[in-house]
Amino acid sequence: QKEVEQNSGPLSVPEGAIASLNCTYSDRGSQSFFWYRQYSGKSPELIMFIYSNGDKEDGRFTAQLNKASQYVSLLIRDSQPSDSATYLCAPHASGGSYIPTFGRGTSLIVHP
Amino acid sequence: DAMVIQNPRYQVTQFGKPVTLSCSQTLNHNVMYWYQQKSSQAPKLLFHYYDKDFNNEADTPDNFQSRRPNTSFCFLDIRSPGLGDAAMYLCATSSSLDRDYEQYFGPGTRLTVT
Numbered sequence: 001q002k003e004v005e006q007n008s009g010p011l012s013v014p015e016g017a018i019a020s021l022n023c024t025y026s027d028r029g030s031q032s033f034f035w036y037r038q039y040s041g042k043s044p045e046l047i048m049f050i051y052s053n054g055d056k057e058d059g060r061f062t063a064q065l066n067k068a069s070q071y072v073s074l075l076i077r078d079s080q081p082s083d084s085a086t087y088l089c090a091p092h093a094s095g096g097s098y099i100p101t102f103g104r105g106t107s108l109i110v111h112p
Numbered sequence: 113d114a115m116v117i118q119n120p121r122y123q124v125t126q127f128g129k130p131v132t133l134s135c136s137q138t139l140n141h142n143v144m145y146w147y148q149q150k151s152s153q154a155p156k157l158l159f160h161y162y163d164k165d166f167n168n169e170a171d172t173p174d175n176f177q178s179r180r181p182n183t184s185f186c187f188l189d190i191r192s193p194g195l196g197d198a199a200m201y202l203c204a205t206s207s208s209l210d211r212d213y214e215q216y217f218g219p220g221t222r223l224t225v226t
Contacts, residue, residue, distance in 0.1 A: 034214070041222075042219065
């Protein structure tokens with residue numbers, strides 16, 4: 001059984017702060033890791049993906065991956081109220097599978 | 113713009129009355145998925161098509177069926193909706209030409225069962 005664990009939150013941060021969202025996964029064979037943003041009542045939107053151990057930066061977003069610890073995180077710098085959403089972690093591509101396993105997501109609230 | 117479209121966006125049905133949700137895509141992706149998502153939960157995969165091959169998840173109730181008449185369209189049929197089937201239904205697509213099978217989601221259909 002593949003499991004993805006995320007703290008459901010809500011994680012509340014002030015505007016301009018760094019938001020840190022964490023995810024652990026059980027499937028050691030997971031190869032790639034996707035982060036989706038989901039606004040309330042909307043569908044998920046892909047914002048970042050990472051394959052290799054270490055950091056990957058894209059604008060205000062940084063994904064961090066540690067396969068040995070089965071841990072992936074998403075940092076959002078200079079958080080804005082518009083970043084308030086649920087962030088879903090989705091590891092996949094284990095053993096050639098193309099089906100991601102979604103976590104339940106962490107709710108982020110950025111307050112002015 | 114290439115996209116995934118779901119209709120209707122909101123659907124209200126009565127307990128036990130069959131309902132069909134539709135999904136279309138202009139991305140020419142060969143893989144299409146149907147997810148059910150309830151409040152504060154992860155999207156739950158119901159089934160997917162890889163080309164014409166239908167793949168049902170083991171825990172998807174028999175009440176849920178799907179059809180894919182061509183590459184562009186996919187339908188979700190709920191034969192006898194129960195109150196527990198009220199949820200957001202998400203259609204997604206991906207391509208086997210994409211190494212990572214990145215999923216593109218439609219806007220979803222919010223189903224209410226009365």
